[in-house]
Amino acid sequence: MTYALELKDLHKSFGKTPIIRGANLAVNPGERVAVIGPNGAGKSTLFNLISGRLAPTSGEVLLNGERISGLAPYEINRKGLSRSFQITNIFPKLSVFENLRCGVLWSLGYRYTFLRFLSRMDDANERAELLMRQVGLERKRDVLAMNLTYAEQRALEIGITIGGGANVILLDEPTAGMSKTETAHFINLIREVTVGKTLLTVEHDMGVVFGLADKIAVVVYGEVIAYDTPEAVRANARVQEAYLGSPVADAQGGH
Numbered sequence: 427m428t429y430a431l432e433l434k435d436l437h438k439s440f441g442k443t444p445i446i447r448g449a450n451l452a453v454n455p456g457e458r459v460a461v462i463g464p465n466g467a468g469k470s471t472l473f474n475l476i477s478g479r480l481a482p483t484s485g486e487v488l489l490n491g492e493r494i495s496g497l498a499p500y501e502i503n504r505k506g507l508s509r510s511f512q513i514t515n516i517f518p519k520l521s522v523f524e525n526l527r528c529g530v531l532w533s534l535g536y537r538y539t540f541l542r543f544l545s546r547m548d549d550a551n552e553r554a555e556l557l558m559r560q561v562g563l564e565r566k567r568d569v570l571a572m573n574l575t576y577a578e579q580r581a582l583e584i585g586i587t588i589g590g591g592a593n594v595i596l597l598d599e600p601t602a603g604m605s606k607t608e609t610a611h612f613i614n615l616i617r618e619v620t621v622g623k624t625l626l627t628v629e630h631d632m633g634v635v636f637g638l639a640d641k642i643a644v645v646v647y648g649e650v651i652a653y654d655t656p657e658a659v660r661a662n663a664r665v666q667e668a669y670l671g672s673p674v675a676d677a678q679g680g681h
């Protein structure tokens with residue numbers, strides 16, 4: 427069976443300091459995975475290695491069985507991996523619809539060829555309309571992105587992230603900065619729009635972790651020390667030791 431995403435003995439040092447020290451992970455297609463770990467454990471660095479922002483010192487990243495480590499982020503994106511960032515990267519002066527259409531066109535590679543661009547505009551329009559409904563922004567179609575609420579901006583960003591049709595999606599703290607109600611709504615939205623896709627999120631909020639994840643990957647000192655279902659991770663002695671008295675140990679019942 428081919429994994430959607432695989433990390434094989436991944437290492438990354440900054441200067442002489444090893445930060446990722448032999449990380450291994452094998453994610454099945456369609457799994458939703460929360461990556462958790464103490465501050466400074468290397469979660470963002472792992473995401474940067476997966477999305478191509480950083481190259482590993484050694485080891486490999488495989489996407490759908492194909493080696494992607496060493497490729498540029500846009501090449502990895504073309505191969506089916508899309509990442510959204512903690513900092514929203516939408517175009518503030520474009521409307522919701524225009525933002526989504528840009529995302530679709532960009533991902534299809536129609537940036538430079540104007541004639542090709544025009545001929546595919548209908549496709550892009552249709553996909554943008556569909557995305558807009560999926561992320562619940564159809565009533566904000568012509569509103570400039572800068573005039574959306576924070577939660578709506580995040581929803582738009584998710585739309586842009588999934589818009590290219592990638593089958594592996596990376597989200598950095600998707601609910602950061604949201605209220606409890608917004609968070610609950612947003613978890614549902616993420617669940618819906620990622621059906622059939624493989625999802626990795628870096629997450630600190632244990633409510634989100636237990637509400638969203640099929641599996642949890644626990645990163646401690648640059649290694650994945652546990653990768654299992656939320657229940658099994660909560661019961662794992664090594665994880666409890668790493669998290670003594672902190673949210674994972676305290677997250678009884680999931681929320």
Ligand SMILES: Nc1ncnc2c1ncn2[C@@H]1O[C@H](COP(=O)(O)OP(=O)(O)OP(=O)(O)O)[C@@H](O)[C@H]1O
Nearest residue numbers: 440441445463464465466467468469470471472645
């Ligand atoms: N470009 C860099 N150059 C040097 N050191 C770095 C660089 N990026 C990250 N680090 C260091 O690597 C370690 C891991 O950082 P990273 O941001 O990956 O951790 P994290 O688990 O995402 O933390 P947090 O939960 O606080 O966001 C930290 O000590 C950080 O200072």
